[in-house]
Amino acid sequence: MADISLTPVRRGRLVVDEGYLFEDVGLGTASTPDPTHERVACPVYNVVVEHPDATVLWDTGSHPDAADGHWPAAMYDAFTHEGCRPLDEDLDAAGYDLVDVDAVVQSHLHLDHAGGLGAFAGTDVPVYVHREEFEFACVSARTDAGDAAYLAGDLDHDLNWRLVTGERSAPFRDVELVHLPGHSPGLVGTVLYRESDTVILAGDVGFVDGNVDDRRPMDGSLLWSKRDWFDSLDRLADLRRRHDATVVTGHDPDAPALLESL
Ligand SMILES: [Zn+2]
Numbered sequence: 001m002a003d004i005s006l007t008p009v010r011r012g013r014l015v016v017d018e019g020y021l022f023e024d025v026g027l028g029t030a031s032t033p034d035p036t037h038e039r040v041a042c043p044v045y046n047v048v049v050e051h052p053d054a055t056v057l058w059d060t061g062s063h064p065d066a067a068d069g070h071w072p073a074a075m076y077d078a079f080t081h082e083g084c085r086p087l088d089e090d091l092d093a094a095g096y097d098l099v100d101v102d103a104v105v106q107s108h109l110h111l112d113h114a115g116g117l118g119a120f121a122g123t124d125v126p127v128y129v130h131r132e133e134f135e136f137a138c139v140s141a142r143t144d145a146g147d148a149a150y151l152a153g154d155l156d157h158d159l160n161w162r163l164v165t166g167e168r169s170a171p172f173r174d175v176e177l178v179h180l181p182g183h184s185p186g187l188v189g190t191v192l193y194r195e196s197d198t199v200i201l202a203g204d205v206g207f208v209d210g211n212v213d214d215r216r217p218m219d220g221s222l223l224w225s226k227r228d229w230f231d232s233l234d235r236l237a238d239l240r241r242r243h244d245a246t247v248v249t250g251h252d253p254d255a256p257a258l259l260e261s262l
Contacts, residue, residue, distance in 0.1 A: 001195045002174040004051050008259040009094040011044040011061035012083030014112060014251060020078075020219045021207050041082070042208065042251035044112055047201060047259060048094060049192065051172050054102035058190060058201055060087055060116030063154060070153055071111060079112070087116035101125060105177065107203030107250070108187040109137040110149040121157035128171050130179060131163040133186025136224075147184070147224065164188070180205050180236060182229025183222060191239060198243035199262060205232055206249030212236065 018037050019026040026037045047058040063070040064086045071081075088098050098119055106129040107113060114137075120127065140146025141155055162171070169177050174193040181187055183204045190201040206212035207222060215233060223229050240247055246262060248255050 001193050002052055002172075004049060004174070004192050004194045006192070006199065006259050006262055007048040007050070007094055007096070008256040009046040009048060009057075009061075009090050009096075010083075010256055011046060011087075011090050012081055012085065013041045013043050015039050015041050015080040015082060016078065020222060022210065023217045023219050039080075040253075042253060043256055044081070044251065045256045045259070046087075046090075046116075048091075048096055048101075049105075049175070049190075051175060053172055055096075055100050056103045056105055056172065056175070057091075057101045058105050059107055059113045059203070060104060060119070061090070062112045063115030063118075063151075066111075066115065070115070070151070072148065075111070075148065081112070087119045103128065103171070105129075105171070105188075105190055106133070107190065107201065108133050108184040109155065110147075110184060110204070111151050111154060113203070114154045115151075117154060117159060118157050120159060124160050126160050126162040126171075128162045128164055128177065130177070130186030130188050131165045132179075132181070133184060133188075134161065134163055136185045149184075178235070178239065180232035182225055182232045183207075183218070184224050187232075189236060189239075191243075191245070193243070197262070198245035200236065200239060200245045200247045202236060202247050202249050204250035205229070205236060206247075206252070208252040209247075209249050209254070212247060212249055 018040050049056040066081045066084050104127045137150040140150040141152040176191040177188040180189045192199045
């Protein structure tokens with residue numbers, strides 16, 4: 001097993017209606033016809049994965065101009081982004097520099113995960129992403145088809161894209177990218193087989209832990225395919241059981257602290 005260390009990079013937080021987190025929140029019943037629900041703060045974070053063969057950045061967060069027109073106004077109204085700063089500033093706060101990054105792994109290409117890719121434009125830093133995600137993102141960003149959560153302004157850069165395909169791939173020793181579609185078509189979980197333990201950066205397979213642990217789906221607007229999502233939950237559960245792995249979800253309030261404790 002490789003000696004792999006993890007450092008969370010805090011990228012601000014999304015403030016969202018909790019109805020996005022769980023599909024059943026906010027639905028009335030006979031006894032509670034008008035339930036209350038709140039807006040909750042969910043962290044956006046990236047991870048520096050220090051591997052013997054490369055320093056890998058997992059996800060790149062949101063574009064620093066999300067509030068200033070980079071994100072569509074209706075999107076920003078629903079997913080308000082506090083503490084949004086350029087990637088290099090947040091990396092610096094975590095003790096790293098952009099030039100330290102040898103490779104990027106994108107869990108998927110939604111706007112709160114791919115907004116920092118421009119920092120690697122014109123470099124030869126490989127950007128790993130699943131082919132199905134890349135294709136769907138390109139269609140979505142350039143046409144009215146697909147999903148509004150992909151922005152051309154995040155993706156239209158001179159980048160060294162490396163497309164991975166199929167169910168599993170291993171860009172680095174003891175680092176496996178596992179296709180876990182559902183939230184998006186080409187989402188990959190990053191499985192890190194470390195000397196001390198196994199960690200799965202599951203990304204937005206779970207927006208928060210409750211989606212995964214309690215099998216409670218997110219709102220339908222955050223599920224490209226609910227059926228695929230449930231299948232991916234099963235595969236994630238198998239991985240967790242087999243390796244006694246720690247699963248870190250995409251925006252759980254405790255995710256950055258969990259990463260710091262590993
Ligand atoms: Zn996300």
